[in-house]
Structure formats: structure tokens, C-alpha cells
Amino acid sequence: MYLGKSRLGHWDRNDYRGTFFDSRTSLGEKLRHRFWIGTLLLMIAVGISMFLLIGYLAALSTPFFKLEQVEIKGNQKVSQTELLQKGGLTQSVNLLSLNLKEVKAKMESLPWVKEVRLRRELPNRLQVTVIEHQPFLLTTVGEHLYFLDREGVLFKKLDLKGDTSLPLLTGLGPKDGIIEGRLRPQLLAEVKTLLDLLSRGKDPFYPHKLSEIHYDPDCGYTLYTIDRGIRISLGKEDFPIKVKRLEKIWAALETRPDITALKGISLQYGRKIIVHGLHPGTAAKKTG
Known part of the structure; x- marks a missing residue:
């Protein structure tokens, strides 16, 4: 078999075969070398793991x-x-x-x-x-009272020693009230907005003046005060405006000598405010 020429002269068949077998032998040695290196590294890794495991088990039993x-x-x-x-x-x-x-x-x-x-x-x-949990309301579920936090989570039943100074949220039906231990999101947002507004000002209503917040899906929200149970009807919308009007009319009514006769205040009729229980001359007022 003629292999051609090179600058060194003719190549013969024996030289070619020798080079081929030398390459194959070298490849086998490399594979064996890599195998032993891999095995050694694996044994080292297993040894380290065993050492760490033994050390961890020892640490679990030491009083340190x-x-x-x-x-x-x-x-x-x-x-x-x-x-x-x-x-x-x-x-x-x-x-x-x-x-x-x-x-x-x-x-x-x-x-x-x-x-x-x-x-x-x-x-x-x-x-x-x-x-x-930070409670901000009480509410009824069945025959029991529960604390409600600001995320709308019903988290604890009120016991005999519980704090009853918080307002009571009533009127919640099975479909529009508590769902899977939480107050319905839309209702929660409305109540939080209302209570945040009522907590402002020089003489805030929330939490120390309110005994009850009643919700009605058709009529909206009605407040009841702790002192004399005065009913304050707010309706379903425009809470910022109505709360400001409530603050003004409440401050004016507190100066009257017949304030003890006050039964209620209705603010759900637009700009018209109706005062119940006082002298007919103050039964209806308009405010800007």
C-alpha cells in the first residue's frame, strides 16, 4: 500500500499501523486514568459527607x-x-x-x-x-361575638373576659357578610373607610362613641352611639362629605339644653339633614 511522500521520504505500512495502535493505547490509558480520578473524588466526597453527618449527629446530642x-x-x-x-x-x-x-x-x-x-x-x-391580630370591630356569627381585624379576618370568639369596648358590626347576611372566616372585601373596604373618617377630628366618634354599626344592603350604614343610643343614618355613599356634616351638626347640637331629647340624625338625603327628637324648629337643616 502506497501512502505517498513526505518531506522525510516514503511512509511504509508498518509505520502507519504502529501510529494507529499507539493512539488507541493512549486513549485507553486516558480513560482508565479518568476513571480512577473520578472514583477517588467520589470516595473523598462520600468521606466528607460521612464526616459531616457524624459531626451533625454528635452536635444533636451534645449539651452545648x-x-x-x-x-x-x-x-x-x-x-x-x-x-x-x-x-x-x-x-x-x-x-x-x-x-x-x-x-x-x-x-x-x-x-x-x-x-x-x-x-x-x-x-x-x-x-x-x-x-x-389588631381588632377594630366585633361582629356576630350565629349566637357568638367574634373579633374582626383590619384585614377582615374573624380570628377569635369573645369570651366573658373579652374587651367589649369596640363597636359591634351587625346586619351581615350569609351571602354578603362573612365568607370563609373573612369579611367580604368590598364590605371591608367600606367599613374601613367609614371608621377611618370617624376616627379623625377633635372629638372623633370611633372608637369611643360608637356602640354599633349596622349594615343594610339596601339602606347602607347606620351608626348607634354609646350614649343614649342615638341613631345616625349615613346611607351607602359620599362618606367623607357626610362625616364632615355630622361633625358640624353634632358640635352645634351639643350646645343645646335639650340635647338629651335627641333620638337620631339622618344624613342620607343629599344636603338635607334631619334631626329627630328635638324641637320642631330644628327638625330639618341644610348644610353646604
């Missing part, structure tokens, strides 16, 4: 990481004892073995607790930050 201090902050309605017991936090617990996700879920099952944030501080300290 034993839980000794739990710092709880942010709680006002729920006690530290309740949180510790609910979370299963005892001094026999190893901080590394503590399942924070499980502890968080247990603590958040307490009615007043909205959210819990946990952080390990090695070697033996756990920090607990509690965010509680």
Missing part, C-alpha cells in the same frame, strides 16, 4: 446546643407561657434539632397570633417575634 434562652417580643394579648407551651419549647430541646417550621405553625394556631418569626442564635438561644 441545648436550648437555654428564649427571647419573645411583640406579644401583648398572648402570654409567653402560652407561646412556649404551644411551641413545645422546653430546656431539654436541642436547638439544632428544633423544627422551626413546626414550632411556627403551632404558635400561629393561637387565636391572637397572626404571625410568628423564629431565628436561631447559636449555641443556645432562640428569638421569637410575635405579630398579633
